[in-house]
Amino acid sequence: MSLFIYNSLSRSKERFEPLLPGMVSMYVCGPTVYGHAHLGHAKSYVSFDIVVRWLRQSGYRVKYIQNITDVGHLTDDADEGEDKITKQAHLEKTDPMEIAQFYTRSFYEDMDRLGILRPNIAPAATAHIPEQIALVERLIKSGHAYESNGNVYFSVKSFNGYGKLSGRTDQDALQSGLRVDVRSDKKELSDFALWKKADERHLMKWNSPWSIGYPGWHLECSAMSMKYLGESLDIHGGGMENKFPHHDCEIAQSEAATGKPYVRYWMHNNMVTINGIKMGKSLKNSVNLKDLFLEIDPLVIRFFILQSHYRSQLDYSETAIRASQTGLEKLRETQNRVRVQKPGKGGFDCTPFAHRFAEAMDDDFNTPVAIAVLFELSKAINTALDSAEGVAENSAKEVLAFFESTAMRTLGLLNHYNSDGYTEAKESWQKLGKVIHILLEMRAEARKNKDFALSDKIRDQLIEAGIEIKDTKEGVSWSSKESS
């Protein structure tokens, strides 16, 4: 069995083979930190978290880079427009660095709650200005870029194949009907900025050979990905809306500089929509994660996202999220039930399920199908537990191991402790378990005496405390309800 990844560049599924055996270099476009993260960020970073997790589960050593864009990109690519981070700094009456730091922390808070593993390196654009300048110099030297009035532009005509990712290869057609703005310093309209001269009011600016200014908005990803991963990377991911111009520009400037293929597998996740319309900050329809977490368990959101494919649009609605909540509940119940089961005699074979799970993940990370396999296993093991023979201890352990490797390690569901926090959490969990056990024994006693008033009171008050109990064939099971 081998992994197939849909490569946006070739528009087809390709067998995945990293450049170096056993090692995967991976770069994903990170957020611009000028506001709290929304559901769209969640979809993107959950999607690539799955990629990283599955590659690691498959035995690869993955070096995962995700940048933080903390230099304000302009609101457009022309010579005018505002720097978004500076704009936010004005709004909040502080300076850009504080904005960037504040929203970076906010971003990781939210991503942590979604069970997203932190990248190995999270380089900030402002910390890599020298690398960006060096790349620009390299491009000027090789004739792919030109300086003009303190600005530096990439000459699109100098690079054969510009637009090959998005399919926008005919630059003359793109420009037809447009006239080169006489005030622009560009030679061609489709040329894009590598370095911009800053005006007086600009707060974030650096020295360079051309002017006191700031880097163009495509430059950081090329500079930082190549610094940490080399001139050819295995996987580059990002949102679909970044295919053009961002990723096409990245390809052009990187390949023009190195003469080597920049990225071997391009991956793009699709958008979150609300009522069929793309969610976006500028559209004012974005669902803030911090607000959503007040109502919904973050792992339910993760589950909701994974129930559709990363290349499909995901339409957000209250009812859809609630359906996911109930569904995830069901898987949790099953796992719990297997945990507390009374050993029986029947066997249970996980291997067909494990095969199908791996098959789904190997098929371009088809998480909806992988989750369907979990539900099918859930049904099968429940049926086995309901049967007269029950399930033998060994088999139950296998099922739990299966859940651990699939639902927990690969999909990051059913538990949101990271590896550091896990042991500690486990200990307090065990303590809680002992306390609940005492209460459950008291309740069992009451039930034996047909004192249902008392037994129901214990059950009701436990629910109020966030502990739900169920009388199953195997005895009483309990589970912690998320504070949703």
Added chain:
RNA sequence: GGCGAAGUGGCCGAGUGGUCAGGCAGAGGUCUGCAAAACCUUGUACAGCGGUUCGAAUCCGCUCUUCGCCUCCA
């Protein structure tokens, strides 16, 4: 206008030629002191019209509709 996706049962959402996706919701049943859970049973789905084929949700053509990108965006 150019480039690119997509239209699946009440809702969400997989599926690329022939056997079942899966979840949620609904209906009936089993179990249970009650509750919850679980299990069983239950659905004439594939935008429309043509075509290819022994056979199409799946391939081809046309039509309609929706969405993304072409300014920043996960």
